[in-house]
Amino acid sequence: MVRLLDALEKGLMLFNSYLFIFLFLPVALAGYFALGRVGNLAPVVWLALASLVFYSVGNWQYVPLLVASIAFNYLIGYLLIARQLRPSSRFAVLTAGVAGDLLVLGIFKYAGFLAVNFNAMFSTGFVVNILLPVGISFYTFTQIAFLVDAYRGKVARYALPHYALFVTYFPHLIAGPILHHKDMIPQFERKETKRPDPHLILCGLIIFAIGLFKKTCLADSIQPLVSLAFGPSAPSFDQAWIGALAYTFQLYFDFSGYSDMAIGISLMFGIFLPLNFNSPYKAASIIDFWRRWHMTLSQFLRDYLYISLGGNRRGRVLRYVNLMITMLLGGLWHGAAWTFVAWGALHGVYLCINHAWNNYGPTLSPRLAPLANIAGLILTFLAVVIAWVFFRADNIDSAYYVLSKMADPTNIAFGRGEIAYSAFIIFYAVLAWFAPNTQEIMGYDHERRLVGEKLAARRLRPLFLYATAAVLAFGILGIQQHSEFIYFRF
């Protein structure tokens, strides 16, 4: 009870908390499977209610906004799917729906940013103090996708409880993965998911354990090094690089750890979530990187923004323009700040260069392919690290400052501390580049709804089971304090 009150006071129920692991999750699972004996609808309602409870911890004041958003989008969806409207009316309804969603997102996420820039340009004194509701970017995007698909005639009518669960489903609600209704709702409708499957629960636990370990043991451990570059003291050349690289790995292990935990939790309920990461730092090009990093966001931006803008169908020049617009808006989606715009712009430029190289660059002989791959991997990684400096910095000036230190090898500290920190960084780099990722370890196949086949077929040694149990134990033992996930703030 004390824990619950603490959490209510301090905000957010975290996956990496005792409250979640030892109370909320077991109760949610038990209720879901118990109600599964009663019928097919009751567990869905239970899970939706449990998700609202999950969200309301620390965010209770935003629950009405979430519920209103669901009701609004469901109504718009109903008009598009069930009512026989004329094409022009359908378009008007879609426009109203998307505009409504974007308006709410704009007010809560961007009004303050707009006011600050307006004040800077016109010397006015508007003050906007609106707190950002957690998860608003994620649940707004999932619902816009639903409306667009409903308009395109790709959606059958869904029952309200299933739709509400699709939006609120707690494993993804706060920081994704961004779900697609066509992927999720049919799974919620299946009777089989309401019966406990020990194999899926075990695989879910193992995937959750890997994610928890990434968060509490890897991401949180390297976090103090980030301040070497982004802290109050002036960094030397090596400190700036250590800090920037530390953030590069912290962000990856934090966010991919969160995504693993979401996938693992969902799997315990028998629901397969889409993958969000596929060893992004192993990418040999920026195009490849975006197929591996925050994959559900990339797919969303591609399907609902880039293609809607015309994609590559209107000539090469417009393709680059569309790419830049998509990445700029993708950057802005992460937060209302010029640093995110700069980060998006940088990746837009990277992608344009990459596509131009593919179109106009020389064709390498197959013999040179391995070498080119290594060069591509290093170049891509460095480009990504430089972009992360903008992503992490408090403002553009700070980003330039850190980058200027990273480009000034005349000022090197390299003391005992820096040597130890460098060993840390190398360890993380080895993990990111050479270790198999979670889906490879577990044989997770979202499309085919398969996981842990080797485990089921006894092709894995008991050692695997004990090693992953140790990962879970270390993950739980690593829980020390209220450590939020970086992507919660988006």
Place this chain on the structure above:
Amino acid sequence: MRLASRHLVQFLGAAVAIMLMAVALNFVVDPLQLFRPARFYHPMYSNDSRMQNAGLIRSQDFDTVFMGTSLAIHFRQSDIDRLVGGHSLKLAMSGSTSHEQSFVLAAALERHPKRVIWQIDDWIFRAAPDVDSNPFLPANLYRRNARGLGEYLFSGAMARESLWMLARSVKPFEKTVARLTTGVLFKFPIADADDINILAPSFDVAGFYNARKSMAAFVRIIDPVRSAYLAEGYDYEAMVRIFESDAIGLIEKNPDVKFDIYFPPYSILQFVAMRDASPATLKVVYDFTAYAFPRLTKFPNVSLHDFREAKEITHDLGNYGDVIHHSPAIDLKVLSLISERKYVVDPKAPLASLERLKAQIEVYRMSQ
């Protein structure tokens, strides 16, 4: 299905077993020496005083407690013992508030020391979260309740330190492990409790504490862009309320303990900065002193030392790294002055030192 269920049970059983092994390791090694003093391995200590103090209070023998902020953090216990007498335990915490200090002192007073030497200033009585809302102070560890001990025993970070200490106690590994114990990878790098938060021998004292640095700090804090920070935390009503509960409350509860309370020798520049850039803050300082000194000197078990008027220290800017933090040489001087009782506030004239300080501040000119 049956195989999967068996795997599930094995998996959960193994996870629980591993966690219990970590708990057992933490209990046996007990890096903070919360349950018992270290016997079969060499104890190690951390510079994270908010955490380490919880263990020191339990593991060390002492009859004198030394408390304070960053102004008291570099003192050596052996110097305190030598110059003031007794057998001391330093529990100073950088940036600490009176809530933290009073809470930690209360825990230490459960061990019935005879004396408390307490460095206080106005700023520790600023409004601050209570200790249970303070993420940096493991309050439940001091209380030794189930939650505090549970978090200690179930800590993976603590288990890592336990293993490290064990490795260090094995002869063939000792040197290698000691060399790797830098405080970066392992958080308990100090082999002697007397060395906790002491400036390293290699520290450039002259380069850090000098008139150039204190003047640079002065210029920085009176800059109109930053001068508002001088007033931060100075709310007279709140300070008096917090002083009453944290300081007076603790003294009243411990009439048998001797309290040597001292106001540290800030450089004169701190008050001159207030005089020139934030006069309202200086008035709060005066008013607070006018309230606190008569209150403190009424207690027969309190000796109050006001080093703010110690001109031979405060006017020599070479003693400072900024406008308030003094050098290790002044640490020793402070201890000697406590022993000599040179700047003890007279209970019959509790505001005399304040009047002398006011006069110094008024006449001080930067050309000096």
